[in-house]
Amino acid sequence: MSIRFDEAALTWHLSGAGLSYVVGVGDGLPRQLHWGPAIPEGAVPALTREWREGYSFDDRLHTGAELLGELGPQFATPSLQLRHPDGAKGFDWHYRDHEIDGDALALSFTDRDLVLTLHYRLWDTGVLDRWASIEAGAAVEVTRFDSAAWTLPHWADYRLSHLSGEWAGEWQLRRVPLAVGETVLGSRRGNTSHQANPWIAVDDGTATETTGTVYSANLAWSGSWRVQIRRSAQGRVSVTGGAGQEGLRWTLRPGETWTTPVYSGLCSDEGFGGASRAWHEHLRRHVLPTAEEDAPVLFNSWEAVFFEVSEEKQLPLVDLAARVGCEQFVVDDGWFGRRLSDDAGLGDWWHNPDRFPNGLGPLIDAVHKAGMKFGIWVEPEMVNPDSDLYRAHPDWVHSQAGRERTQLRQQMVLDYGRPEVADWAFGWLDKLLGDNAIDFVKWDHNRPFTEVGRAGDDDPDRAYFEHVEAVYALKDRLRRNHPDVRIEGCAGGAARVDPGILRYVDQVWTSDNTDAGDRVNIQYGFSQAYPARAMGAWVTDEPSGFNHRTTSLRFRFQVASAGVLAVGGDLSEWSEAELDEAAEHISLYKRLRPVVQHGVQHRLGDPESDPLTGVQYVRGDQIAVLAFKTPWHCNRPLAPLRPFGIDADSRWTDEDTGETYWGATLNALGLPLRWAKADWDSAILRLRKVQ
Numbered sequence: 003m004s005i006r007f008d009e010a011a012l013t014w015h016l017s018g019a020g021l022s023y024v025v026g027v028g029d030g031l032p033r034q035l036h037w038g039p040a041i042p043e044g045a046v047p048a049l050t051r052e053w054r055e056g057y058s059f060d061d062r063l064h065t066g067a068e069l070l071g072e073l074g075p076q077f078a079t080p081s082l083q084l085r086h087p088d089g090a091k092g093f094d095w096h097y098r099d100h101e102i103d104g105d106a107l108a109l110s111f112t113d114r115d116l117v118l119t120l121h122y123r124l125w126d127t128g129v130l131d132r133w134a135s136i137e138a139g140a141a142v143e144v145t146r147f148d149s150a151a152w153t154l155p156h157w158a159d160y161r162l163s164h165l166s167g168e169w170a171g172e173w174q175l176r177r178v179p180l181a182v183g184e185t186v187l188g189s190r191r192g193n194t195s196h197q198a199n200p201w202i203a204v205d206d207g208t209a210t211e212t213t214g215t216v217y218s219a220n221l222a223w224s225g226s227w228r229v230q231i232r233r234s235a236q237g238r239v240s241v242t243g244g245a246g247q248e249g250l251r252w253t254l255r256p257g258e259t260w261t262t263p264v265y266s267g268l269c270s271d272e273g274f275g276g277a278s279r280a281w282h283e284h285l286r287r288h289v290l291p292t293a294e295e296d297a298p299v300l301f302n303s304w305e306a307v308f309f310e311v312s313e314e315k316q317l318p319l320v321d322l323a324a325r326v327g328c329e330q331f332v333v334d335d336g337w338f339g340r341r342l343s344d345d346a347g348l349g350d351w352w353h354n355p356d357r358f359p360n361g362l363g364p365l366i367d368a369v370h371k372a373g374m375k376f377g378i379w380v381e382p383e384m385v386n387p388d389s390d391l392y393r394a395h396p397d398w399v400h401s402q403a404g405r406e407r408t409q410l411r412q413q414m415v416l417d418y419g420r421p422e423v424a425d426w427a428f429g430w431l432d433k434l435l436g437d438n439a440i441d442f443v444k445w446d447h448n449r450p451f452t453e454v455g456r457a458g459d460d461d462p463d464r465a466y467f468e469h470v471e472a473v474y475a476l477k478d479r480l481r482r483n484h485p486d487v488r489i490e491g492c493a494g495g496a497a498r499v500d501p502g503i504l505r506y507v508d509q510v511w512t513s514d515n516t517d518a519g520d521r522v523n524i525q526y527g528f529s530q531a532y533p534a535r536a537m538g539a540w541v542t543d544e545p546s547g548f549n550h551r552t553t554s555l556r557f558r559f560q561v562a563s564a565g566v567l568a569v570g571g572d573l574s575e576w577s578e579a580e581l582d583e584a585a586e587h588i589s590l591y592k593r594l595r596p597v598v599q600h601g602v603q604h605r606l607g608d609p610e611s612d613p614l615t616g617v618q619y620v621r622g623d624q625i626a627v628l629a630f631k632t633p634w635h636c637n638r639p640l641a642p643l644r645p646f647g648i649d650a651d652s653r654w655t656d657e658d659t660g661e662t663y664w665g666a667t668l669n670a671l672g673l674p675l676r677w678a679k680a681d682w683d684s685a686i687l688r689l690r691k692v693q
């Protein structure tokens with residue numbers, strides 16, 4: 003990675019990983035001059051040509067702006083909106099200085115009593131992190147402060163890919179022509195949301211899974227967010243994104259520095275697959291805390307017993323989980339307070355003495371004795387009104403004067419922006435982890451925020467930001483105090499999956515929808531932005547509660563083996579034959595695991611359109627393909643699945659059958675997979691390169 007500064011032209015050229023990003027302030031405003039394939043240093047000055055003088059109706063300052071502003075002919079929705087005490091608006095950019103620190107660049111600008119700094123960091127993965135900060139010398143009101151604006155190349159056409167969904171139906175990939183005008187994606191829910199994820203990709207409408215240029219961005223923020231994509235009629239596209247929904251406002255206090263979250267961008271010339279692989283590599287290498295570790299196969303008791311959690315009922319499951327080869331046993335909701343259903347108990351984080359008469363110790367010992375790690379479910383940001391905590395501290399929840407406190411799932415959100423609440427949470431979590439030999443925490447978050455604020459507070463919208471920062475800080479503090487504990491991020495499934503939370507959790511819960519048929523699509527969407535190493539996937543009982551579909555145990559295991567495999571079914575209801583079969587699938591997964599969790603992923607086919615799809619993982623001389631057959635009909639032929647990127651003259655051995663194949667044959671005829679006539683079939687192929 004290198005950063006070259008041209009003092010005469012006032013340009014900075016960040017380069018590395020085959021890419022260049024050039025920013026210049028030659029005409030006053032910080033502008034992106036280039037973002038794409040590496041360019042020679044000598045070509046940089048030519049990028050600083052005069053910007054076209056437009057007609058009086060043009061928004062001339064729009065193109066290239068590193069943050070879309072409010073002053074002069076800038077008419078796009080601004081990235082930064084300020085109001086000064088005298089009524090003046092906006093930020094009038096005056097370049098002050100720069101700082102280069104290794105791979106990081108900071109460009110500072112002044113206006114009135116403010117210092118605004120744009121931050122850049124280019125990683126070896128080709129991902130460029132951008133964020134911004136304002137040092138306020140005097141009070142200023144903020145109604146928008148995005149992390150960055152990106153400008154895309156001038157193309158003839160544009161297409162937007164994004165991930166939308168709902169509870170139990172997350173990760174639906176949409177590819178739509180980008181509208182001329184403004185397209186807004188975001189969350190007003192206080193968390194990242196099931197409904198939209200901040201990941202986007204933009205191409206010119208011709209990229210495929212394996213070819214074409216794709217620009218992609220993702221925001222590291224786990225609260226409300228907004229990403230606005232603007233396409234002008236002349237065909238220029240800019241993207242601005244950051245924390246908070248529109249309508250919030252807060253005041254920077256004199257002496258305060260406000261820093262935005264990181265907005266990351268990348269571009270790939272290997273199609274959508276190339277863009278996803280770059281995100282996967284980046285998140286594994288630089289974001290997820292323990293991605294280099296093998297994530298264990300876990301058992302989770304939620305779907306097996308729901309709220310019927312007790313030492314007596316968990317112990318038989320411990321034996322069964324160990325018997326089939328699980329490596330970690332996770333007790334889900336229902337172990338604490340008076341949590342007999344979702345009506346009560348959140349906030350009362352001590353074991354239920356009726357259910358665990360001798361504390362958690364005997365169960366934890368049994369789990370460890372069975373050779374497994376022990377995990378426990380918590381939901382630290384929430385409280386049920388029917389709890390000792392709420393009775394003692396009714397003022398600890400987000401609330402507004404004179405407004406009803408909305409309950410969702412009979413619970414409210416604690417206001418972590420209050421130091422006493424964050425301290426309380428650290429206190430009991432630290433003690434829980436200190437007093438018990440807990441190896442893993444499933445950290446849930448089961449409702450969005452409403453009535454955010456604090457009665458009587460004169461700057462109540464800050465609570466949105468403070469909550470997220472406090473959750474990050476709490477997780478960070480716990481991780482430092484308990485470095486061997488691993489955390490699973492969960493929010494009623496995937497309402498809080500983004501590169502921000504991934505700095506503090508080791509894996510995430512992908513969806514409450516564990517139906518294997520649905521999971522093929524859910525996992526396809528998830529993989530656009532996030533790696534298999536982070537993707538929790540359970541095998542549960544069928545017919546599933548979601549669509550009453552029934553598929554074989556083999557199909558369910560093979561679908562879940564495409565991520566971090568887990569078992570979530572009621573093992574006490576499984577027959578001996580099913581338990582034996584489960585043990586075989588888990589043992590196969592353990593052989594696949596290094597390739598699935600740490601390999602490079604290629605999607606083969608699209609489950610929206612193709613009845614046969616697969617996921618190919620490559621690591622060193624090993625390939626694992628997990629392939630799925632979803633419903634088809636006779637006018638949709640079952641074309642063979644072909645591997646990705648295999649040299650014609652390489653030779654491969656099937657690790658299970660010993661058969662060998664030429665790369666050329668695999669490319670020409672497709673992978674040697676046998677399919678049942680019926681729908682919902684699956685196959686796993688493990689190939690090793692013959693040296």
Ligand code: GLA
Binds near residue numbers: 304334335379495511
């Ligand atoms: C959420 C989670 C589930 C389970 C329940 C427990 O819905 O996503 O996996 O933990 O909460 O109440």
